[in-house]
Amino acid sequence: MTDSTEENRIASAEREIAAPAATIFELIADPAQQPRWDGNDNLAEAAAGQRVRAAGEVFRTTLTVGAVRENHVEEFTEGRLIAWRPAEPGATPPGHLWRWELEPLDEGRTLVRHTYDWTRLTDEKRLVRARATTPEKLRASLDRLAELVEG
DSSP: OOOTTTOOOEEEEEEEESSOHHHHHHHHHOGGGHHHHOTTSOEEEOOSSOOOOSTTOEEEEEETTSOEEEEEEEEEETTTEEEEEEESTTSOOOSOEEEEEEEEEETTEEEEEEEEEOTTOOOHHHHHHHHHOOHHHHHHHHHHHHHHHHO
């Protein structure tokens, strides 16, 4: 039996995608593109013109249930890394982080790693959904990204 202090609160999946890192990164760093590849079917839309360019930025998305989220970018390296913490508008992020890491293998192949880290999540209402975010669900987003760029 595992108690909650020993619970693994990081889910991760990776796959090689036959496309340049820059091409893949554009789909991730532009929130308006995110509903096209969201494997959780959680994102309904995001306004155009929010392309992330630095840590500290905030972009807004609308969920399929109609709620709006402000996503606080915490990590950013152009073409290689982006991570954000979602929050309700005007609120402090409750502690979960979505991270994308891209490692170019050559001109036309990229290793893409998608991680959901909820080690800092303390809101009891969110824990059930956090636990349901499995590597398989993360893999669905990777697979959709691959479908978009591999043609």
